[in-house]
Amino acid sequence: MDFLRAMDVLVICVPVFAVLGLGKLLGLKGRIKEEHCQFINWLVYTFSLPSLIFNEVARQRFDTFFDPAVIVMPLIGLVLVALITMVIAKFNGYKGGFAAAFVFGTFWPNATYIGLPLCQNAFGSEGLAKAAIYNGFVLPFVILFGYLLIGFYGAGDGNVKIGARIKKAFLNPILISAVAGVVVAVIAEQFRAADGSLGLPVPVVSSAVLIGSFLKMIGVMGLPLALLSIGASLKWEQTKTHLGALSWSVGCKLLLHPLFTMLLIGMMCPEASPTALGVAVILSGTPSAVAMYVISCQLGVERGFVSSMLVLSTALSVVTIPVWVYVLKGF
Template identity: 25%
Template structure:
């Protein structure tokens, strides 16, 4: 078990550590370009390639999507209640506590722990959470919601295209399948490097408060993941991936939104860093647990 856990965790730590050290050494890194490439090219192709390479019933993904929506709604209810009780600003903290980092951390971990099948399930979770980030999360940060933002998300079109291929059982030409696979593969390592670069630029503030909120994010994610997956009868790999994704730390993108809309970015940065460090500290125990589900 120890060897298995190390083989899962080591690539994640290496990627994040490389990005962290690179940024600390003040090496050139065009974050805007890399983010755009990963979001607009790498991740959509990773989604399309992974989903179309597996012989999984599309209904399984549809059922999982419903479960994820229920989980995200549960996150919203619990986060809202906790922040109200603690009298903390909702625009600053709600999206950060509510939305887990199912991309930079969740996708690599799911792939390393559960293989390509696990990655496919993780992608469904990531897609729903990402859409939530660009709708609810953006609406919370901006104080308003624009449906146009949803249509700008390339993940929607990648998932729809993949589902169309799966439903029609269309055999992709070799050149298209190999192209999507090759260019989709750079997304996962770049996500980890981007995570490290982002963490290197953020500072921890209000440490006691952020430790408490990090504990809320982790325990809420784990608890909701276990309860919702049990209620919907998830088993095996799909349950392990779902619980793992639910328990991920606060998403780095929340800091970008806080910067854009001037919603106490220093506080959000502190929570993102603390939550991520907390997640790394508990990762061996979390992985050992979900691998036995």
Template identity: 30%
Template structure:
């Protein structure tokens, strides 16, 4: 029942966002500035506040981090092989691979972690998120660059690194970790300010996810999307679950990592596909289909941890 109490409200808000867009309550011109507000201010404030006020000794497990990153790397390699085997066009190959491993951590993964695990579990997920995002972005840039016909704006490795390390969620996670290492406590006035800003992050993020879903492009790419979604929502978290079990890690410790691995395709996949000569239409379809399917797969994986 606890799982349903977590999953149903989250995806109800996502569906509400889709309905609000269709009915005109959320006009297209609202989406870009609202997304910037969430991405650059609200979620970073929430991540920093949760991590800065946490105890790294009790809420960070290096083994979970290592196994989580290992699962992503293995899944990435397998997906690259599958993409080559099914003979996709080059531009779609890179986007297919990215859609199968690049998860929506900031908007959906952290939301599930927060509502399922509470503030302590959210802090653990936030710490992991910083590292996972760095790996995801590096691999995404690599595979899109590899398959691109021409990507002049990304030929400079320094610019790629700057873009990745300039991600506000990554920066807030790093800042939170550094502050937590000092052992100091945030002043009450800062805590309350962060709480107020954080309060709008997840509800608005979920509404925006719903408002940006598009289903018109799914039919023509159904089987490829189904395969990418299966790898992202079942194979990747399945690898993580297997590794956590083999290393005999308690579920209470690895659940934050499993939630991140089980997150659907990241919305930034569309932006990266568009900028790096991938297949942006496939990315939009992958984001939409995997987001809806993740309502069921999240319930499945969270049930296994009980």
């Protein structure tokens, strides 16, 4: 084992999972209660992460956005994993909400709350920017696919129609901030000189820098707060049922999807940068998303099974993500 590479992995991963562990400890001690988690989630979802994503996306060159290694390859890997799992669900006779959760649990990543800090630690501001692009372009497809699976299997007992929920899901602060960042980047590109500098009046550039500093401060505070909230919300006792199906879904989420993503990039995007490869694989291998659990609760889709996926995948990702980071650091 390469000792220096192993130390890099520890520096990248330990802080993220240590904050998760601190959140769990504070939850057990009663210092972080359910109402605290609700407030943290509202603050992070509404202000912090949108500020962070907008700031990082708006600062990027427009020609760096549509990187197939970051956007297309994870989506192809996602579809492959989902199709395989749908065949397994058919073979085992899974139906309704359980079948839907069994399938979408294999690919719905926590690419925001856990993925952003991991990519920032691993690849700095460039990694954070690519992770923001992933959140802006891949996650909408994930949300749409998840809702389509719920409808396909005839699952859910919510009073609001699926179409209305999809519309609400797309009109969320995180997605809107990513789109707004792209718009600002496109406008800025019209004033960019050949050397990359912006040909704008000094007051405009200074104002942009000032606003960017404010947004960065608001955004950065959200990452540890989100990790604390996730840690405090985890309930380990919910992982005792449907172990076979649970093992497959979690295994796909943490191992098969990132493996497919890495192989697809190697075969179809051999010129991809190490940062693009690393961000795509890390985000594909993040544990199940809190949003997946929230939406499942809203629609009445196997809350217990989805909660078990969230808990088990988060716990096991403490092992799997450092392994992926170690492998990626070898490229």
